[in-house]
Amino acid sequence: MSDLHYQTVTGMSRALAEREISSVELTEAHLERIGELDPRIGAYLAVTPDTARAQAAEADRRLAQGDAGPLTGIPLQLKDNLSTRGIATTCASLMLDGYTPPYDATVTMRLLQGGGTLLGKGNMDEFAMGSSNETSAFKTVHNPWDLSRVPGGSSGGPAAAVAAGLAPYSLGSGTRGSLPQAAAPSGVAGLQATHSPGPPSAASWVSSQPTASSRASASSHSHPRSTRSAR
Numbered sequence: 001m002s003d004l005h006y007q008t009v010t011g012m013s014r015a016l017a018e019r020e021i022s023s024v025e026l027t028e029a030h031l032e033r034i035g036e037l038d039p040r041i042g043a044y045l046a047v048t049p050d051t052a053r054a055q056a057a058e059a060d061r062r063l064a065q066g067d068a069g070p071l072t073g074i075p076l077q078l079k080d081n082l083s084t085r086g087i088a089t090t091c092a093s094l095m096l097d098g099y100t101p102p103y104d105a106t107v108t109m110r111l112l113q114g115g116g117t118l119l120g121k122g123n124m125d126e127f128a129m130g131s132s133n134e135t136s137a138f139k140t141v142h143n144p145w146d147l148s149r150v151p152g153g154s155s156g157g158p159a160a161a162v163a164a165g166l167a168p169y170s171l172g173s174g175t176r177g178s179l180p181q182a183a184a185p186s187g188v189a190g191l192q193a194t195h196s197p198g199p200p201s202a203a204s205w206v207s208s209q210p211t212a213s214s215r216a217s218a219s220s221h222s223h224p225r226s227t228r229s230a231r
Contacts (some may be wrong), residue, residue: 005165023073072115123157159186
């Protein structure tokens with residue numbers, strides 16, 4: 001696959017199904033890119049190579065047996081306020097430094113059951129309280145387009161990871177703007193679900209903005225991105 005890190009999730013899924021590439025190869029390519037670029041961007045609070053490689057090997061087995069879904073074998077990042085069993089979840093706060101959840105969040109569980117390979121946990125404003133991703137207790141996230149600028153927040157880690165090709169997609173969170181405020185300045189697109197089909201709420205207001213990003217900053221590679229500044 002050419003321009004591997006800039007393929008859409010749909011394109012990656014098709015290539016995996018047609019055995020043009022393996023999940024192990026796809027995962028290794030993203031882990032290598034994270035190691036190369038993320039020290040300057042700060043999109044990850046934790047990288048989970050052993051977990052990702054084991055999940056990728058299992059995904060390849062499922063693909064070979066015809067037991068795969070649309071996201072099987074595709075690497076992902078999770079914002080660090082989404083619980084991951086056995087993997088530190090800090091909400092970018094020293095208060096939770098070292099905390100390891102005994103359970104997965106429902107969305108984590110469903111994505112991993114679907115065959116996703118977890119690259120690591122995305123940086124964020126501390127407890128998701130911020131709009132620039134400068135309040136993380138561990139490190140600031142930089143905008144991959146221009147390292148002197150912020151990526152927005154509080155889901156800045158997920159947005160920057162997708163923008164830099166450090167993850168095909170990432171899940172963030174948002175209540176009053178944490179998703180579009182990260183997607184827009186980072187130059188990526190995303191989706192945010194409403195809570196219900198009822199009257200407008202904070203969540204549906206956010207989803208109506210010109211640049212929506214996902215309660216899962218489900219930012220995809222459908223938008224061309226540049227990492228020249230990050231290089």
